Amino acid sequence: MVKIHFSRKQLCIPYGLFLALFVVIPMLLILFYAFTETVDGTIRFSFANFLNFFTSTAKLSTLLMSFTIAIISTAICLLIAYPLAYILARSKFKKKNVLLMLFIMPMWINFVLRITALRELLDLIGLLGTDNYLNTIIGMVYDFLPFMILPLYTTLEKLDNSYLEAAADLGGNKFTVFTRVTFPLSMPGVISGITMVFMPSMTNYVVSDTLGNFNITILGKLIDQYFTTYDNWHMGSMISIILLVIIFLTMLLTGRFKDENRDARGANLW
Amino acid sequence: MRKQILSTVLALCLAFPFLLLLAGCAAETSLILRVYNWEDYISEPTENDSEYVDLISKFEEEYEEKTGQKITVEYSTFGTNENMYNELQINPGSYDLVCPSDYMIMKMISEGMVEEFSQDFLTNSNYAKYASPYIKDLFEEKGWTNYATVYMWGTMGYVYDPELSETIEEDLSSWSGIWKKEYAEVATIKDSVRDSYFLGVAVAYREELMQLKERFEQGSIDAKAYNDEITRIMNLTDEETLEKTKDALIQLKENLYGFEVDSGKQDMIAGRISINFAWSGDAVYTMDDAEPYIDENGKEIPGIYLNYIVPEECSNIWFDGWVMPKGANTELAEAFIDFLSAPENAVENMNFIGYTSAIAGDRVFEEMIDWYDESADPENRGTDEDGNALVAYDLNYFFNGTSDGEYENGDFIIYVSEESAKRQISAQYPTEDVLTRSAIMQHFDDETNASVNEMWEEVKGLPIPLWAYIAIAAIIVLILVAALSFAYKGKRRNAKVKKGYTVLKRGAQ
Numbered sequence: 001m002v003k004i005h006f007s008r009k010q011l012c013i014p015y016g017l018f019l020a021l022f023v024v025i026p027m028l029l030i031l032f033y034a035f036t037e038t039v040d041g042t043i044r045f046s047f048a049n050f051l052n053f054f055t056s057t058a059k060l061s062t063l064l065m066s067f068t069i070a071i072i073s074t075a076i077c078l079l080i081a082y083p084l085a086y087i088l089a090r091s092k093f094k095k096k097n098v099l100l101m102l103f104i105m106p107m108w109i110n111f112v113l114r115i116t117a118l119r120e121l122l123d124l125i126g127l128l129g130t131d132n133y134l135n136t137i138i139g140m141v142y143d144f145l146p147f148m149i150l151p152l153y154t155t156l157e158k159l160d161n162s163y164l165e166a167a168a169d170l171g172g173n174k175f176t177v178f179t180r181v182t183f184p185l186s187m188p189g190v191i192s193g194i195t196m197v198f199m200p201s202m203t204n205y206v207v208s209d210t211l212g213n214f215n216i217t218i219l220g221k222l223i224d225q226y227f228t229t230y231d232n233w234h235m236g237s238m239i240s241i242i243l244l245v246i247i248f249l250t251m252l253l254t255g256r257f258k259d260e261n262r263d264a265r266g267a268n269l270w
Numbered sequence: 271m272r273k274q275i276l277s278t279v280l281a282l283c284l285a286f287p288f289l290l291l292l293a294g295c296a297a298e299t300s301l302i303l304r305v306y307n308w309e310d311y312i313s314e315p316t317e318n319d320s321e322y323v324d325l326i327s328k329f330e331e332e333y334e335e336k337t338g339q340k341i342t343v344e345y346s347t348f349g350t351n352e353n354m355y356n357e358l359q360i361n362p363g364s365y366d367l368v369c370p371s372d373y374m375i376m377k378m379i380s381e382g383m384v385e386e387f388s389q390d391f392l393t394n395s396n397y398a399k400y401a402s403p404y405i406k407d408l409f410e411e412k413g414w415t416n417y418a419t420v421y422m423w424g425t426m427g428y429v430y431d432p433e434l435s436e437t438i439e440e441d442l443s444s445w446s447g448i449w450k451k452e453y454a455e456v457a458t459i460k461d462s463v464r465d466s467y468f469l470g471v472a473v474a475y476r477e478e479l480m481q482l483k484e485r486f487e488q489g490s491i492d493a494k495a496y497n498d499e500i501t502r503i504m505n506l507t508d509e510e511t512l513e514k515t516k517d518a519l520i521q522l523k524e525n526l527y528g529f530e531v532d533s534g535k536q537d538m539i540a541g542r543i544s545i546n547f548a549w550s551g552d553a554v555y556t557m558d559d560a561e562p563y564i565d566e567n568g569k570e571i572p573g574i575y576l577n578y579i580v581p582e583e584c585s586n587i588w589f590d591g592w593v594m595p596k597g598a599n600t601e602l603a604e605a606f607i608d609f610l611s612a613p614e615n616a617v618e619n620m621n622f623i624g625y626t627s628a629i630a631g632d633r634v635f636e637e638m639i640d641w642y643d644e645s646a647d648p649e650n651r652g653t654d655e656d657g658n659a660l661v662a663y664d665l666n667y668f669f670n671g672t673s674d675g676e677y678e679n680g681d682f683i684i685y686v687s688e689e690s691a692k693r694q695i696s697a698q699y700p701t702e703d704v705l706t707r708s709a710i711m712q713h714f715d716d717e718t719n720a721s722v723n724e725m726w727e728e729v730k731g732l733p734i735p736l737w738a739y740i741a742i743a744a745i746i747v748l749i750l751v752a753a754l755s756f757a758y759k760g761k762r763r764n765a766k767v768k769k770g771y772t773v774l775k776r777g778a779q
Contacts, residue, residue: 058727061734068738071745123542129455129527133735213528214461217730229463230723231352 033237049238066218070201073140077148085152132212139207147196155189300340303602306368313622363597373713385594396611400631420628423589424550427580431544457545461529470515479583501709551625553697578697587708630672660685
């Protein structure tokens with residue numbers, strides 16, 4: 001009997017293929033489209049899209065608004081999720097997994113359905129159509145809250161109680177223990193949550209379209225418009241690249257915290 | 271070595287599912303017609319209602335009966351003209367028949383992307399026989415007769431709830447009606463550049479358009495000159511027009527309930543909004559669904575009667591038509607159009623889609639009498655059951671010359687009550703005056719398109735609300751404070767290390 005043995009290299013082939021076909025080649029294509037333009041049917045290298053983005057009032061204000069909406073949504077998510085995750089993780093309640101599941105469960109229901117339901121709800125209480133920005137932010141928070149709770153809960157749950165006891169022993173009151181020990185140690189969860197909420201809030205235009213009655217344009221919507229209605233793949237790709245750079249920069253900034261807390265890395269679920 | 275090859279092969283097998291996905295389908299023996307149409311744009315049985323005729327399989331059966339050859343229709347759908355166009359650019363020759371809108375047809379003809387219809391089809395088909403002469407003349411004048419046939423057509427206007435205010439009918443007889451503060455947060459317009467641009471231009475050039483109308487009514491210009499001038503104005507894209515249109519639309523945006531893609535119909539029916547800028551076909555659908563009716567259990571379901579109005583300044587006549595992309599199987603494509611152009615099939619389509627077919631003919635007219643005519647006596651029309659005189663709704667411009675002998679030219683009149691004349695029928699078939707002031711929107715070239723899109727982006731993206739500026743300022747301040755305190759803390763921590771202590775690097779133990 002021949003014993004079949006896969007070498008590591010061979011086991012990588014399926015993933016390698018996947019990586020090449022669906023990650024590397026598309027990325028290269030986007031780069032190619034972003035730095036070219038079509039003039040009279042011929043494609044040529046150009047920086048026009050780049051310049052256009054940073055000189056167009058409409059695009060810059062869209063960028064600014066997406067950014068603001070995303071930051072506000074993330075901040076609200078954090079404000080709601082942190083106390084919740086903290087209480088949940090520290091509580092002695094035996095069935096806390098059930099509680100956690102109740103918060104996470106919405107994630108398993110299709111979000112378009114949830115947003116449509118929220119639209120009806122907002123209509124019922126008379127908010128729909130009055131303040132589109134507020135509605136969009138409500139939608140984003142509602143939609144992405146579980147993504148904030150989960151990493152926070154995992155970090156806080158894994159927090160070694162002996163650290164807190166040691167801090168208390170050394171004379172720290174509850175507030176000091178929290179600000180000097182608990183919060184810094186939960187930073188990886190916070191960062192992970194922020195990235196999980198911030199990025200989609202900048203692009204998830206189903207939320208802004210449904211709840212803002214198409215009054216609000218965010219970056220994701222702009223990209224969609226360039227590909228589907230304006231028929232300009234070059235500009236669409238350029239905006240995607242700019243978004244990518246923004247996200248990359250945020251990661252770079254937040255990455256510092258992660259390295260400092262190497263031990264707690266397991267919390268970084270995503 | 272052999273073992274290594276074997277395991278490589280096995281590893282490749284793991285990737286096999288991907289390859290399967292990429293592989294094509296098995297070959298078919300029957301003829302294949304590949305049709306690419308809008309979603310929900312042909313009669314087919316639906317989950318809720320299986321009564322609708324399945325026109326695609328009916329065509330397959332009829333074709334086999336006629337020619338003895340089996341045919342399969344591969345039917346796929348698209349969501350926007352641009353998606354369809356891109357698909358054709360990427361995979362040329364992948365469809366035999368597509369159904370773009372007016373401006374896209376223009377673009378495709380000008381780019382030489384479409385096949386010409388055969389002489390036989392143009393002179394001797396159901397389309398040649400039953401398509402309304404009004405539509406055919408319009409196409410002849412534009413020079414598109416050989417390249418495209420009209421499937422559905424209509425106008426643009428406002429659907430509104432007449433109960434909303436006393437003066438609503440008068441207010442909405444101008445496009446600028448929804449700019450009024452009175453109608454704040456009750457109206458929606460389309461989230462589409464082309465349609466909303468039209469609306470913006472109509473309001474920006476309201477004075478010019480009204481002057482033209484006056485001159486036409488006084489008789490100093492004829493209908494054709496009037497229409498040409500409207501078409502010219504509505505297709506202006508110079509910088510000044512763009513600026514004026516942008517201002518008008520931004521102003522409107524503040525007064526709107528919102529923009530919509532497809533939710534306008536539902537929002538009207540649910541009463542969330544009371545005015546909707548709509549395509550005539552959607553208007554018919556909305557009015558039908560909003561009406562009160564009696565369900566199968568005899569229970570009365572309440573509803574509202576909505577009206578449709580085409581404002582005085584001008585309107586847009588739009589159409590979706592069949593074209594055959596280069597490389598298409600023109601024979602099969604023509605057979606399919608011929609089938610759809612048979613009046614009985616056109617009726618099925620109108621019934622299902624709610625839009626107005628370009629096909630006239632006795633069968634279609636009879637159906638319209640059945641739908642709309644309120645005469646008490648079919649022999650002696652003109653008065654209703656209570657003896658009230660009805661309004662004569664003249665459709666001769668559309669139906670004349672398409673009868674198989676049942677009707678004479680001039681007979682094509684439907685009698686409706688004054689209220690009904692403002693409802694479905696006015697959207698289904700615009701009157702001749704409305705058509706006199708309806709312009710065809712042209713296709714914009716790439717450069718114009720870019721600047722119109724830029725204008726639209728500004729309409730959608732501006733203005734930035736005040737609170738956003740405050741929020742941004744607050745965020746910047748917060749970030750600065752955080753950064754400063756971080757830097758300061760770092761300094762203090764280093765300074766705190768006292769002489770004589772060894773600082774252990776983290777992880778050194």
